[in-house]
Amino acid sequence: MPRVLLASALAASALAGCTPAPAGPPVVVLFPGDADDAWGASAEVLREELADDGYAVEVRFAGDDIPLQLGQLREALTAAPTAVVLAPVDATSVAAVLDAAGGTDADDVAVIAYDELVLDSEHVDYYATFDHRAAGRMRAEALVAALGLDEEGPDAEPVAIELLAGSGDDRGAREAFAGSLEVLQPYLDAGRLVVPSERTSLEQAAILRGSPATAADRVAELLDAGVPLAGVLSPSDAMSAAVAEVLADAGLVVRGAAEPSSSPSTGPGEPDDEPERRPASVVLTGGGSSLAGARAVRDGTQTSTVYEDPRELARVVASMVREVVEGSAPTVTRGVTTDNGIREVPTRLLEPRLVASRADAAKVAGGR
Numbered sequence: 001m002p003r004v005l006l007a008s009a010l011a012a013s014a015l016a017g018c019t020p021a022p023a024g025p026p027v028v029v030l031f032p033g034d035a036d037d038a039w040g041a042s043a044e045v046l047r048e049e050l051a052d053d054g055y056a057v058e059v060r061f062a063g064d065d066i067p068l069q070l071g072q073l074r075e076a077l078t079a080a081p082t083a084v085v086l087a088p089v090d091a092t093s094v095a096a097v098l099d100a101a102g103g104t105d106a107d108d109v110a111v112i113a114y115d116e117l118v119l120d121s122e123h124v125d126y127y128a129t130f131d132h133r134a135a136g137r138m139r140a141e142a143l144v145a146a147l148g149l150d151e152e153g154p155d156a157e158p159v160a161i162e163l164l165a166g167s168g169d170d171r172g173a174r175e176a177f178a179g180s181l182e183v184l185q186p187y188l189d190a191g192r193l194v195v196p197s198e199r200t201s202l203e204q205a206a207i208l209r210g211s212p213a214t215a216a217d218r219v220a221e222l223l224d225a226g227v228p229l230a231g232v233l234s235p236s237d238a239m240s241a242a243v244a245e246v247l248a249d250a251g252l253v254v255r256g257a258a259e260p261s262s263s264p265s266t267g268p269g270e271p272d273d274e275p276e277r278r279p280a281s282v283v284l285t286g287g288g289s290s291l292a293g294a295r296a297v298r299d300g301t302q303t304s305t306v307y308e309d310p311r312e313l314a315r316v317v318a319s320m321v322r323e324v325v326e327g328s329a330p331t332v333t334r335g336v337t338t339d340n341g342i343r344e345v346p347t348r349l350l351e352p353r354l355v356a357s358r359a360d361a362a363k364v365a366g367g368r
Contacts, residue, residue: 112324162197
């Protein structure tokens with residue numbers, strides 16, 4: 001079986017050949033994106049970690065071009081490096097290239113899947129990613145806490161929320177939504193939370209490619225219909241930023257991280273004895289691997305975020321490569337494997353970080 005270390009979330013900031021290459025074991029890193037985006041920043045951490053140990057690291061970017069990345073993978077396997085670290089542009093397309101390499105010198109190549117698992121191939125040795133289900137639970141727990149659901153009595157009025165999910169074809173998005181429902185379902189069953197849009201399943205809540213514009217449109221439609229929205233479970237800081245703009249346009253504010261629950265207030269031109277149909281503030285969650293969410297929490301435009309530090313993932317994958325080269329099995333999470341449709345792939349899960357206070361957000365974001 002060809003062994004290909006597929007590490008799907010790392011990218012380098014310079015193309016191979018820009019700096020003198022060490023003469024140690026060759027490692028190829030194949031990522032989407034380019035050297036100037038988050039992929040490039042993450043890959044640079046991976047390159048530095050391995051280069052410092054004498055590895056000859058080659059990094060290639062494919063943007064969102066599937067055929068380009070497939071060609072890069074063919075070339076890499078033909079050269080038979082010690083390891084290939086791959087963040088697939090498309091999780092299923094690379095399987096044909098990996099399978100075609102079976103029975104060749106590529107059998108001795110180590111392959112790790114990073115953040116997104118390569119599907120439908122037996123030639124994937126390891127998988128490294130964040131625990132997306134845990135991230136979903138954290139996000140939902142932050143929503144419950146900010147809404148004060150556990151502080152109110154059983155006779156309290158139901159609280160209206162909207163559930164947003166990432167793309168339905170994204171394994172991480174599916175895991176995250178499942179984790180969120182583990183926390184929220186008891187409140188939904190008890191009637192403490194209601195979802196006026198009735199989008200309570202993944203199929204209903206999913207947003208293709210995690211489009212921020214679609215997320216914003218969904219919330220805008222609810223507000224235009226007069227829904228007294230108190231919270232939005234958003235899995236993505238990019239979605240959250242778009243939703244925050246919609247809330248501002250509607251005259252609402254996002255509840256700050258340390259801000260206590262506020263009661264509806266009367267609006268201009270309304271009788272004092274008639275309650276406002278919308279809350280004064282709305283709880284807005286988020287998540288992602290950039291610092292945008294932490295900055296938003298720090299600045300008070302987002303209630304919370306779940307941060308998945310790409311630098312941490314890069315360092316972990318670098319350590320897995322070292323272990324493979326040294327002839328030992330890489331450290332994975334005990335008892336955890338992930339089904340890629342063909343085999344159960346040994347998996348390393350990293351713990352994400354909940355950022356739910358301005359002080360914590362300031363520490364994460366720093367001066368950035």
